[in-house]
């Protein structure tokens with residue numbers, strides 16, 4: 602499978618802030634990569650640079666040798682379709698049913714008038730049902746999206762991303778507003794798709810435990826810089842402490858202490 606994503610010395614400034622600072626990464630097709638870091642470390646900006654929601658101040662981003670930063674017009678739209686993005690807040694249309702929300706993922710194929718009409722082919726409907734089936738959501742297909750739980754809504758967002766036939770799945774804090782059980786289902790959904798389709802997943806995460814449990818590779822950022830890039834086994838608590846200090850370790854695991862600890866009585870982080 603082709604699909605190498607390469608970032609070389611990518612920098613993005615916002616005024617005096619350097620959100621991403623000379624980041625270099627090479628991501629092989631099919632990898633499940635987690636990006637971790639404290640709030641403001643540059644994780645979201647890194648993902649937005651990849652799908653060109655944000656342009657770099659300098660540096661290069663290429664996919665299979667094509668310079669992504671140079672894409673314009675139709676080629677840029679095609680690239681955005683190739684890298685599907687899911688967000689912390691799901692971004693579904695609450696009043697539409699689940700199936701129609703998934704079909705929205707096909708609109709970029711339709712052109713302006715086709716999009717306005719929201720007419721979909723039988724083949725597209727079948728594709729959407731298959732995507733929902735993979736995320737265990739067929740029973741909810743005709744339910745209004747706004748009536749689903751947060752975890753179900755995020756799985757609908759994944760199904761919507763899937764019908765774009767993407768080459769990369771970008772996920773910006775996809776589980777940050779979910780309880781642990783729903784978070785697990787969403788991460789499991791991403792893992793199945795990654796394994797079954799060989800789809801590259803690049804996901805921003807707040808918690809170390811989740812990154813360690815799901816990611817082949819973990820990239821840790823601090824103040825826009827890539828401070829660590831390796832396997833979960835290499836990212837021990839000692840390494841995190843060395844790079845970020847004890848405070849950093851505590852912050853990475855904040856959500857674990859506030860959610861899982863509540864459920865289990867366990868406190869993950871030594872004081």
Ligand SMILES: Nc1ncnc2c1ncn2[C@@H]1O[C@H](COP(=O)(O)OP(=O)(O)OP(=O)(O)O)[C@@H](O)[C@H]1O
Nearest residue numbers: 615618619620638639640641642643644645646647
């Ligand atoms: N559009 C913008 N305009 C101005 N500053 C921005 C913009 N986007 C990001 N920043 C700044 O860039 C830095 C990195 O932000 P970013 O959102 O990428 O971090 P993050 O690691 O994703 O944080 P969080 O986990 O809180 O979402 C922050 O200082 C942020 O305030």
